[in-house]
Amino acid sequence: MDESLTSRQLTKCDECRFGAHIEWSELETSDVELLNTTRRTRSHRRGGTIFNQDDEPQGIYCVSGGYVLLWRIDAFGNETAFGLVGPGERIGYRSYFAEDRHAATARALTDCQVCLVPSRTMRRLLDGNPALVRRFLRTLARDPGPSDGLLLRAHQVPIRVRLVSLLLILRDRFGVRGPDDSVEFNLPLARQDIAALVGARAETVTRTIKELEEDGIAIFHGRHVDVPHLDQLYEIVGIDEPV
Amino acid sequence: MDESLTSRQLTKCDECRFGAHIEWSELETSDVELLNTTRRTRSHRRGGTIFNQDDEPQGIYCVSGGYVLLWRIDAFGNETAFGLVGPGERIGYRSYFAEDRHAATARALTDCQVCLVPSRTMRRLLDGNPALVRRFLRTLARDPGPSDGLLLRAHQVPIRVRLVSLLLILRDRFGVRGPDDSVEFNLPLARQDIAALVGARAETVTRTIKELEEDGIAIFHGRHVDVPHLDQLYEIVGIDEPV
């Protein structure tokens, strides 16, 4: 390891170049080294699974590249997606801390790179670092969990609204600002995935998309979406645009 | 404090007489004393609120007597109940660890007694006790959170099934075994509360109850419920009865 690196730089994981907002930022330099030497980087092709529902957790995963969909099959056989995770985020920590099998399957939506921080490493890191523990406690407490993570599955809310809400939620990750207040998306989601996220059937998603297109609110070309006027999205969900 | 008490007995909170399954069982005797001297016991009448959605958390609450309903109003104005908490359980810990305002309102379903363990005490307890932290991490990770805590709000699952599932979930708390495989309930829930728990309207709950009565599956007299054959409940949800 390059001795000329400052302590500040050393607090970064080789892979992720994470910022101060994530849990590892609590790590001491020696801990970062432990993290760097014991984590296992894995590549997954689109469609691959990072872990499966009911698997025994191996540790905590860091997504360093690409996007991952978290979904589960409930007792009644329904597929429900409740999270979409991208670079710089962790997955699998709920099961790790619950000391229980994975409640969800993590599927690569795009080709992606994921680092596994093995349980052994996690234990060592957590044992010596109360601040890190506190950080994970907070993450866990704020994570809506394998339930309605996106708050998109509320009854009484029409699919149309849920779909638009989804777009708004995905804007930060996949939206590219165009001229005026237009936004373009390149979603890594199949219709089925969208359906699982908003709690509907793929056919209904298709139909709802058609509606949105007829109203000129959002134009879908496959997985590419054009939103001419962002305001209209906020209008539909009935929430004022946050500054 | 009675000097004759054994250390074993001292590990019990004066109020709760809790068992080994709850977080405080990790406490040292000195910590238990701290807990006993700083906690604030409060009584609430039926209908009273223990804390309100968007309130700043004051600490963690222990329910020592009575039942509490956790519910929230989401961005679309829907009331959703996601938890029913009884004696020996904690509430408010999610917001405490999230370092965020309460995501839900806690309402007393019955007259009840609740102890507040103030944030200061919590900090002191957690700081000196990694095992306690680990315990809360697990609790948090296993708690489905302010989402569909009871897994009763899944789309595609008819209200009838959700209602029966609710009964099965509430059996441990409110069910009293009768002759044969019959069970009697005395629920502390209004129709509206049931509706909020299963994600439906009160009218629909009424109608569904009527259906169940016509089929001889469950007979409701106000808040008293007679279930002549428990098997039938399991049959409806399509899950074999767990041993």
Add this chain to the structure above:
DNA sequence: CGTACCGTTGAGGTGAGTCAAAGTAAGTGG
């Protein structure tokens, strides 16, 4: 160039919501 998956479209059914009104129970005050 076929196989498999994804996406679209149509027809038809229905579970649960909405609205409105009446009935019932529960608590309050004179």
Add this chain to the structure above:
DNA sequence: CCACTTACTTTGACTCACCTCAACGGTACG
């Protein structure tokens, strides 16, 4: 103890958003 208010519960009629099933066109990929 009764009159009154207030909240809870039930019932009915109506509507519709979404599901289901089924068929077909597109597109990707070996």
